[in-house]
Amino acid sequence: MTAAAADRVEAALPPERRRPAEEYPVDGLIPRIAFRPRTADEVATLLHAADAADVVVVPLGARTALRLGRPLARYDVALDTTALNRVVAYEPEDLTVTVEAGITLKALQSVLGERGQYLPVDPPPDDRVTVGGLLATARPGAWRGHLPAARDLVLGATVATPQATLVHSGGRVVKNVSGYDMHRMHTGALGAFGVIVEASFKVAPLPAGRRTFVLECAHLEQASELAFALWDRALPLRGLALLSNAAAAAAGLPAAPHVLIEGVGRAAVLHRVADAVKTQAALLHAVRGVEPGDAPWTQLRTLAGPQTGCVVRLGVPASRVAAAVEAASEAGCVAWGYLASGSVLATAASLDTSTVERLRAHAVEAGGFLQIEAADASLRATADPFATPERDLVRALKAQFDPRGTINRGRWMEGV
């Protein structure tokens, strides 16, 4: 970054928006400049100035997913979105909310909770994540498969572009098919095509009640059979997980294979779920533990988004979840999987490229995929974090929306 370029970018926003650059390290790199804009227009202005000066901007929210994606090619300007934290519109009776992208999920849930509602997502590591980050990283949690994901709940979005424009798509109503759903294109895109500054969601009533059940099994295969038996009964579940010995221990349970089940609904419904769990446990000779409350779910969620170590996420068919958990355990990981979404998480203090590729081959053979969710830059440089099959179109889209690679350059692939 030349001094002239730095001057141009520094002049883009008022000095009071500046932040100490050393507070925003990514992969050990420190940016030259850091800004914390207060409005969507300021974000667009900053992106445009950076684009004109040919410098690279990295948008940051709660900074809980900075080890996702390839190592950055360059890092000149940190764009902290957390001052964009307002609730723009909340219509409880329409089940819709529109918020700025820097608001945390915790703050949003608190506003919605006052009206008995919530945004039904549980991304890693916890509710500290910002709404912009939730969309840009699109990481599922335990509820996925039982409930919609963020990519399903988003009704519309506004995105700031390097061309200094604010681009809208979708709307604020719960059903809408006008134009291309560009907000879905930005979901999971890590800002490749613009920085999300505002989003609208469909929200849901908070469940009347919830109960978590644990079943200790002799082996993972038994756990899988048990989980399928419960899944097949059309019960109102919100979580259904298969845990390896190590994952159970990490979740505060005895170190044995487990099925972890969360039922949601009113008392009579939860009673039915409890009965079903009891019946299936007896049929398949599993041991029922005491109801642990939310703790195991919270711990698994935290474990999926650590600040150190490695996490990979495999997507496999439901019938292959147990085998994938087994394979990841054999590779030395703490592993668990969610039956309804086929999402298997595996964590370890460190993983080498060959192990990651072996697990990826396992997932691909089952018709699925592997994504590196968090790892040190060295692993992300040698093992492709995404292995996205469709690269040409992503490049073509990048060329249209961020031709100079101003935002998060290199996160996806060379130049993207």
Add this chain to the structure above:
Amino acid sequence: MRISSPLRRSAHRTPLVRALQGAVGAPNVVYLPEDLLAYEYDATIERHQPEAVVFPGGTEEVAACVRVAAEHGAPIVPRGSGTGLAGGAVPVRGGVVIVLTRMNRIIEIDPRDRVAVVEPGLINLTLQEACARYGLLYAPDPSSQRICTLGGNIASNSGGPHTLAHGSTVNHVLGVEVVLPDGRVTWFGGRQPDAPGVDLRGLFVGSEGTLGIVTRICVRLERAPEAVRTMLAVFESIDDASEAVSAIIRRGIIPVALEMLDQEIIRAVEPRLHVGYPMDAGAVLLIEVEGLREAVTEDEAAVIAVCRELHAREVRTAGTEEERARLWEGRKGGIGAIGAISPNFYILDGVVPRTRLPEVMRDIMRLSEAAGFRCANIFHAGDGNLHPNIMFDELEPGATERVLALGGQIMRVCVDAGGSITGEHGVGLEKRSYMEWIFGPADLDAMGRIRIAFGADERFNPCKMLPTGRGCGHAHASELLRHLQTPGVYV
């Protein structure tokens, strides 16, 4: 059956037709003017003759057709059953219509993993019936489900009565195989949700055939609920019924369906279908809840209580599966029933925030009255997704123009209430000019860039969705009138 002379045939066998015959076999290419008639239009009134219609039998043949069209510079329009309500399948600039109805196989239903892989020409209801055998369901159920195809559902991101709880088509599609405008074949998404990378699947669903042609579809299936309760709540007025809709949601109950039929519709439906709607009711709500037996019992009691509080004259629960089917028959056959009481009608599709329903409905009725037309409403009240049906007689001079103008006014009311110009039918040809009411130049420019990125120039389903397109000019709904040739239903 008309037999054409060999001479006539050869006169119409343009180089494009010959190349298409090479790609998919001569029996699968239609090119004589009389045979092309059926493919000039969809469920709207605009029509235009294509140069040829092809019926590919598989992905490779679709790709071959796309390449042939590209080599000849011919426009391409993908088509399923032709039930679209926005003109999305009308070949306004001629060219090749690619009809996917031969590709109608269920490749696989995996009941354990709850995934189905199908071809795009498969009829929605056929998939539903196949899933039901395993106690599973594919949730999106557009009212045209007996005839519409899954490929068409993907093109328009179709909804249906059960969208309220289950979401639109995009929420149920895991992956699509697509032939891109350059003939290349690729997959967006796959068999599992949340695949790494940019969500091209989510972008493609609802793109109205402008970015590529879907050739294979992987969808998520759900376990059918243990219990379902379908209720009919009878109200004196649309206002009361609208208030009840909001009050039910306010109670924290999200029914799987929450449908409203107004008096005009009831009076059209009941004498024909005898489904049990009271003829003197101001409006009825069809409310469906599902889940465990315990849950539906409680939800049913709560819904009945809310409706009574809001002056429902009567709330009735279907006691048997037959009764339930009858209540739904009135809903799904409602649009057809209008045809029996009016020579022509124009179906609109708009969305408003649910809480604005009462005032928007009043505005619609006032505008219709002022324009001198009867308007029948049958719609997804829970989603705020309106379907006003304006009844008219095209033989009355000027009536059609006035109906289309009224349609525009009603769309304007929806937009002004914070809503959208379409909830499930799509923009297509019909609503291109309304796009500027909800999107600014930067938004529309970005949408145009998506087309460029996909390599979809103006040949690929031309003149659809975006308000400008070279060679098409600014299409406005009133332009549709100029091509009016036959009497019928204006939908």
